[in-house]
Amino acid sequence: MRGMLRLLCAFTALVTAGTASARIKLVALPLRERVEIQLENGRYTLVEEERIVPLLKSTAKSGNNQIDFSWSNTTIDKNSIQFRPIGILEGDKERPIRKIKGADGSTYDEIGVINVSYPPNENALVWEVFAHQGCAVRVRVSYLIRNLTRTFNYKAVANNAETHLLLRKYIQVRNYCGEDFGLTKVWFGYGGRLLYPMAVGQQEEIKMLLYRFEKVPIRKTYTYDWYAHGKLSKEKPFASRVLMHYVLKNDQANGLGVVPLEPGKVRIYIQDRRGGEAFLGEDWGALTPIGSEMKLNLGQSRDVVCRRMMEFKEVRVTRGDLRDVHCTIRYEIENFKDVPITLDIIEQMNRIAKQYTGKNPRGDAQWERLDRTSEEIRFSHEYGGHSPVLHVALPARPKGDAKVQKTIVRFQFVIRNIW
Amino acid sequence: MIRRALLATLILATLAPGLRAKNVDLVTLPKRHTVQLTIYNSEDITLVKETRYLTFKKGLNMLQFSWANTLIDPTSIELRALEHEKEIEVLATVFPGQKPQHLLWRVQSDYSGQAKVEVSYFISGLTWRMDYVSICDPNEDAMHFKGFVRVFNNTGEEFDNAEVRLIVGKINLVEKIADLARRYGRPVPRPGTKDYDQLRRKAARQSFDKAAEAMKGTVATAPKGIVKEGISEYFMFTVQGEETVPNGWSKRMRALNAEGVKFDIRHRVRAHQYGPRPVRFFIFTNDKEHKLGECPLPDGTVRVFRDNGRDGLTFLAEQKIAYVPIKAKAEINLGVDKLVVLVRRKVASKFYNFRFRRDNQGREWVIGWDEEQKWTDEVRNYRAKPVHVELRRQYPGDVEFSSELKTRVFDYRTIAADFTVAAGQRFEYPSQIVIHCGVNAKHNRVRVR
Numbered sequence: 090m091r092g093m094l095r096l097l098c099a100f101t102a103l104v105t106a107g108t109a110s111a112r113i114k115l116v117a118l119p120l121r122e123r124v125e126i127q128l129e130n131g132r133y134t135l136v137e138e139e140r141i142v143p144l145l146k147s148t149a150k151s152g153n154n155q156i157d158f159s160w161s162n163t164t165i166d167k168n169s170i171q172f173r174p175i176g177i178l179e180g181d182k183e184r185p186i187r188k189i190k191g192a193d194g195s196t197y198d199e200i201g202v203i204n205v206s207y208p209p210n211e212n213a214l215v216w217e218v219f220a221h222q223g224c225a226v227r228v229r230v231s232y233l234i235r236n237l238t239r240t241f242n243y244k245a246v247a248n249n250a251e252t253h254l255l256l257r258k259y260i261q262v263r264n265y266c267g268e269d270f271g272l273t274k275v276w277f278g279y280g281g282r283l284l285y286p287m288a289v290g291q292q293e294e295i296k297m298l299l300y301r302f303e304k305v306p307i308r309k310t311y312t313y314d315w316y317a318h319g320k321l322s323k324e325k326p327f328a329s330r331v332l333m334h335y336v337l338k339n340d341q342a343n344g345l346g347v348v349p350l351e352p353g354k355v356r357i358y359i360q361d362r363r364g365g366e367a368f369l370g371e372d373w374g375a376l377t378p379i380g381s382e383m384k385l386n387l388g389q390s391r392d393v394v395c396r397r398m399m400e401f402k403e404v405r406v407t408r409g410d411l412r413d414v415h416c417t418i419r420y421e422i423e424n425f426k427d428v429p430i431t432l433d434i435i436e437q438m439n440r441i442a443k444q445y446t447g448k449n450p451r452g453d454a455q456w457e458r459l460d461r462t463s464e465e466i467r468f469s470h471e472y473g474g475h476s477p478v479l480h481v482a483l484p485a486r487p488k489g490d491a492k493v494q495k496t497i498v499r500f501q502f503v504i505r506n507i508w
Numbered sequence: 509m510i511r512r513a514l515l516a517t518l519i520l521a522t523l524a525p526g527l528r529a530k531n532v533d534l535v536t537l538p539k540r541h542t543v544q545l546t547i548y549n550s551e552d553i554t555l556v557k558e559t560r561y562l563t564f565k566k567g568l569n570m571l572q573f574s575w576a577n578t579l580i581d582p583t584s585i586e587l588r589a590l591e592h593e594k595e596i597e598v599l600a601t602v603f604p605g606q607k608p609q610h611l612l613w614r615v616q617s618d619y620s621g622q623a624k625v626e627v628s629y630f631i632s633g634l635t636w637r638m639d640y641v642s643i644c645d646p647n648e649d650a651m652h653f654k655g656f657v658r659v660f661n662n663t664g665e666e667f668d669n670a671e672v673r674l675i676v677g678k679i680n681l682v683e684k685i686a687d688l689a690r691r692y693g694r695p696v697p698r699p700g701t702k703d704y705d706q707l708r709r710k711a712a713r714q715s716f717d718k719a720a721e722a723m724k725g726t727v728a729t730a731p732k733g734i735v736k737e738g739i740s741e742y743f744m745f746t747v748q749g750e751e752t753v754p755n756g757w758s759k760r761m762r763a764l765n766a767e768g769v770k771f772d773i774r775h776r777v778r779a780h781q782y783g784p785r786p787v788r789f790f791i792f793t794n795d796k797e798h799k800l801g802e803c804p805l806p807d808g809t810v811r812v813f814r815d816n817g818r819d820g821l822t823f824l825a826e827q828k829i830a831y832v833p834i835k836a837k838a839e840i841n842l843g844v845d846k847l848v849v850l851v852r853r854k855v856a857s858k859f860y861n862f863r864f865r866r867d868n869q870g871r872e873w874v875i876g877w878d879e880e881q882k883w884t885d886e887v888r889n890y891r892a893k894p895v896h897v898e899l900r901r902q903y904p905g906d907v908e909f910s911s912e913l914k915t916r917v918f919d920y921r922t923i924a925a926d927f928t929v930a931a932g933q934r935f936e937y938p939s940q941i942v943i944h945c946g947v948n949a950k951h952n953r954v955r956v957r
Contacts, residue, residue, distance in 0.1 A: 242583070251740060264605075292605020298598070322830065324841075326781070327919075333741060354682060356584070359740050367546065367739050368555050368630075370679035388550075388680035390741050392804070392833040398919040403951050419919075425804075425833030427738075445952075486835055490797055493835045 119143070122227070124270055126237065126289070128262070131351070134237045136270075141178065142228050144200065144220035153203055154220055159213035163267040164235035167207070171231045172216045174200040178225040189221050200226050237266040237289075241299075241353035243374060245385070247307065247335070249360050254307050254337060258300040258350070264289045305344045308336045310384075313395045314435040327396040331432065333387040339377045350377040355385055392425040393432060393483070400499065402445055407506075414445050414504040417461060422496045424483035434479040435472065438504060446507045454504050461501035538562050541624070546673040546744075547634045547659065549806065551681050554634040559626050564596060564617040571613040579632035586628050587613050595619035632684075635660045636674050638763070638808030640829070642840070644771070644790070646817040648893070651771060651790070655764030655805065657745055676806040676831070677742030736763075736803040743804050766799040775848050777885075777899045784852075786887070786897065788845040795835045805832040810840055847890040848897075848929075855882040855938075863947055876947035885937040889929040899937065900924045906944040907954040913937055920953040 119140040127135040147153045158170065176183040177200070188196045199221035206215040220226075239262045246255045264270065270289040289295060312332050321328040335357065340346040355374040358366040370388045377383040401417035424430055438454040453475040458468070467480040479500060486493050538560045546555040562571070573585060582603065589596035595618040602612040636659045644651040657674055735746040747761055771792035776782060790812065795801040812824040825842040832838040863876030889895050902922045909915065909923050918924040929935040944950065 244586075247740070249739075290604065294603040294605075296601040296603075323781075324830070354583075361739050361744070362737065365557075367675070367742070367744065368548075368553075368679070369740055369742070371682055372680055373682050386680045387741070389678040391678065391831045392741060394833070394836070400917065400919055402920040402953050406950075423836065425836050426741075490795070492793070492795070 126262075126270070128239045128260070131239075133233045134235075134239075134266075135231060136234050136237070137229055137231045139175070139227060139229050141225050143225050144218060144223060146221070146223045147219045154218045156216040156218055157213060158216070158230065159211065160268075161212055165212070166233040166235070167212070167214065169231075169233040170214060172202055172205075172218070173229045173231070174198075174218075175227045175229050178227060183227060200224075234266050234268070236264075237268075238263050241351040242296075243350075243353055243355040245335070245355055245357045246366060247357065247359045247369070249362060251309050251335075251359070252306065254302075254305040254335070256300075256302040256305050256337070256345075257298055258302070259296050260299045261294060261296040262289055263294045265292060267291065300347065302344050302347075305337050309387075309430075310334045310336055310433055311390055311393050311430055312433045312435065313397075314437075315397050316437045316440045317435070325396075327398055328394060329397065331390045331393045331395060333390045335385045335387060336382050337385075338380075338382050340380050346379050349379060350374060350383055352376045357385060357387060390426075393430065394423045394425070395432060395434070396421045397434075399445075401501075404446060409508075411506060411508045412446060414442060414507060415459075415502075416441065416445070416504070417499055417501045420479075420481070420496075420498050420500070422481060422483055422498070423493050424496075425486050425493055427486050427488075429485045430483050432481045432483055434481065436477055436479065436500065438475050438477070438502075442504045442507055448507055450504070450507055455506055456502050456504045459501040459503060461499055463498035463500070465496075465498050466500065542671070544671050544673065545634065546675060547636050548675045548677075548679060549636050549638075550678040552632050552635065552684070553679075553681065554631050555628060556631055557626055557628045559590065559624055561622050562625050563622045564615070564619060566617055566620045568599075569615040569617055571615055572610060573613070573627065574607075574610040576609055581630040581632075582609075582611065584628070584630040585611060587615070588626050588628075590624040590626050592617075592619040592623045596623060596625075638676075638806040640764075640805075640808055640810035641813070642790075642810055643813045643815060643821065644824075646815050648773060648814065649770065650768045651792075651812075653764065653766045653769045653792075653800070654762065655808070656760045657747070657763045658760045659747075672747040674745040674747070675742050676745070676804060679742075738803075743806075745803075764800070764802075764805075769798050769800065771798075773893075773896070775845060775895050775897045777850055777887075777897060777901075780902045781900075782841075783844070784850070785844045786848045786850050788842040788848070790840040790842060791837055793835065793837050794832045801834050804834055805829065805838060807831050812840060812842065845891075845895075848895055849888040849890070851886045851888070853884050853886070855884055857881050861948060874946070876949075877945050878948055879943045879945060881941050881943070883939045883941070885939070886934055887927075887929050887937070888934045889931060892931050894928050894930050896926065896928050897935075898924070898926050903941065903943075903954045904952070906949040906951045908942040908944075908957055909939065909954050910941075910957040911937070911939040915939075915956055917954065917956050923954060923956060 119142050121138050121140055123139040125137045127137065142156065144154045145151065156172070158172075174186055176185050187199050189199050190196050197219075201219045203217040203219050206217070207213075208215065239260055242259050242261065244257045244259070247253070269291040310333070312334065313329060314332075315329050318330040318332070320326050321330060337343060338345070339350050353374055354371055356371045357369040359369050361367050370386070372386040374383050374385060398419045398421075399416060400419040401415070403415045405413045405415060407413055418436070420434065422432060424432075438456045439450055442448070442450045442454045453473075456475075465481060469478045469480065470476075471478060479498075481496065481498055483496055484494075541559045541561060544557045546557070548554070571587065573587075585601075587598055587601075597616045599614040599616050602614065604610060604612065636657055639656050639658060641654045641656075642651045659672060659674070737744045737746065745763060769792055771790045774789045774791055775786040776789060777786050792798050792800075794805055807828070807830055809826060809828050811826050813821040814824055816822045825840065827841050829838060829840060858880050859877050860880070861876075861878040862874055864872040865875045866872045885899065887895075887897055900918055900922055903909065904921065911925070913925060913927065915923050915925040925937065927935060927937060
């Protein structure tokens with residue numbers, strides 16, 4: 090059953106004698122002039138609707154205006170409903186609400202809400218509104234509503250060289266709140282920008298393009314993490330998956346930085362050499378505030394093969410049960426791609442300490458790099474000191490008949506003070 | 509030849525949106541121009557792209573797209589103009605609640621006239637895979653290596669004229685197409701059920717029918733074959749030409765054909781990986797030197813035969829091979845070789861270097877010792893050719909290893925040695941290990957002396 094929202098404007102005081110359920114009303118039905126749905130907040134959706142409400146002059150005899158707001162089959166948060174007079178219509182023009190000076194010298198608004206009453210057992214409320222004079226007032230009624238939600242999704246199209254992306258950000262509004270917003274113009278407020286979908290019908294979903302970012306620079310990374318991904322197969326016990334990611338930064342220097350990139354599914358395509366697009370995969374994009382990086386998993390690279398072997402390992406007792414673990418890990422890496430790349434190898438020192446001593450380190454593992462570590466390895470610590478990232482530059486697959494040479498590097502280190 | 513109802517219809521509504529009736533539509537049905545299917549082998553996903561010519565009027569245009577009885581991902585359906593793209597803009601995509609398996613596009617056009625558009629979406633139900641046939645010569649020096657792509661429609665129906673692209677590579681998907689299809693419109697059966705399989709088959713059949721319909725009346729402009737193209741980390745096989753697959757069959761097309769591919773034979777002794785007996789491997793490189801290297805070799809099953817020299821074949825093995833990049837080595841495991849025998853014997857054993865614990869009454873217990881073992885690995889080659897043996901052996905504990913023959917440490921607990929055994933001969937690989945036991949064990953690693 091379709092939901093209903095009604096704003097009833099009583100010209101005279103409601104007959105309130107007897108029980109609340111016996112309310113008798115003579116009312117006008119002001120129509121919605123405009124609806125704006127605010128979707129900035131991921132949990133709560135704020136609906137703001139504007140209506141022209143005729144008000145009678147408040148007098149001692151007639152009292153104030155009673156404005157009744159009721160709803161059915163919709164999930165409105167009763168406590169969130171607000172009534173705000175915006176302006177007074179005078180002929181074709183509209184003027185703001187003025188301050189009036191009273192006989193006692195105090196000032197008050199010429200239109201003002203005196204109180205709100207909530208009838209029992211009803212989805213309704215009644216505003217008592219003071220009017221200095223009879224007039225038509227533009228009011229804005231705001232309320233929080235459930236089941237009117239939005240999600241974001243993205244379409245990213247990389248150029249063939251994988252240096253830039255065309256990133257489209259879509260908003261998809263789902264209306265399962267029980268109310269049809271299709272009777273009049275509907276506006277969506279988001280990120281300081283208004284969209285115009287015309288209508289949001291009951292049980293309707295609307296997907297609209299929110300932003301289109303041209304030429305967003307991307308960085309393609311190749312990551313090898315033995316402990317996160319495990320061995321590739323029984324036949325290849327020393328190899329593990331090499332995962333590829335596109336990394337893009339949400340700032341103005343990189344063609345973004347307008348709004349935070351909300352969480353959502355990103356479908357990634359690439360331009361092929363015939364002017365078409367090929368699907369590369371999809372990933373959940375995490376919330377990416379301005380200035381932060383979004384990392385999109387593209388799947389597994391099968392042209393970069395890395396084998397990791399613990400070439401040397403000795404547990405040396407320093408005193409009592411206090412031990413150091415001396416290790417040398419050898420990496421044999423082959424790049425079968427026709428472009429040079431950098432492989433990022435993540436080593437988890439806490440996991441190594443646990444694997445080879447059977448004991449968890451106290452806190453994070455205390456480790457030192459030793460001299461036999463290959464000079465070709467560049468180190469960084471973006472995941473913290475306990476998980477160094479080893480960057481190894483790999484040449485492209487040679488042209489012609491030359492064979493692919495294995496790049497062999499070693500990481501020698503000691504994990505100290507395990508007990 | 510079977511003609512099926514259309515999988516999806518694209519309707520150009522002629523009424524202005526404000527006047528659009530709820531249940532009565534006046535529509536035109538624009539004909540498909542081309543259909544392209546891109547099938548992925550790592551996931552159950554196929555990208556369908558169809559092009560059509562639509563006539564737009566200036567202002568707002570309403571387009572309706574609908575589908576039925578298929579595993580289509582509604583979130584993936586997209587429309588884009590291929591001509592006048594700057595003048596034709598999709599304002600919104602509306603999924604009406606009252607009409608499941610429908611969507612409406614609100615398209616703003618500053619152009620009046622006919623324009624080519626592309627509709628793309630994902631479906632479930634089509635698969636492909638690769639298989640190989642290798643026939644080596646009687647001397648086992650070179651092989652004839654053939655690769656075939658095989659497209660499965662499993663429809664039980666006939667289809668023709670499919671323009672098909674096949675993607676090699678592992679893509680990342682965060683949701684299954686069938687799950688996405690289930691969320692919209694009518695419920696889709698659970699995977700693994702009979703109804704689900706029927707729906708998949710129907711989707712596949714209808715997709716091929718669409719392709720066939722679109723190709724009807726067209727003439728192939730290139731010879732039949734498979735065009736190979738690298739794209740990002742993936743490789744794309746494009747099947748050209750028109751093909752017909754009889755009822756209930758799958759389509760198998762030759763993608764590779766290399767004659768005289770030289771290969772090496774290796775015998776591997778790795779008890780921890782392949783068991784105690786020597787295993788025979790054919791090893792070749794996917795490069796030009798080996799008459800290959802044009803494209804990576806996708807995962808697939810290889811069936812190995814040998815020409816028996818009497819115009820007949822001998823079956824050697826059936827083995828799955830993993831993806832082989834260009835210039836990488838392909839290894840085909842032929843299984844245990846019964847003509848190469850390994851006998852491992854412990855020749856001698858002795859204990860020394862004892863350590864004791866003594867209690868306050870003077871009684872003693874052994875708490876540490878070294879055990880010295882002498883071993884011989886005898887390899888007997890009953891083949892008519894020399895065999896190259898790659899030996900790897902793992903040792904747990906604190907072990908000192910020595911041998912008269914060249915031996916290296918493969919990793920901290922594994923030794924490795926390579927040697928050749930002449931045809932019809934035997935070869936002995938002697939070794940000696942000292943195992944530090946009890947309190948004598950200081951480490952957990954093997955060291956080659």
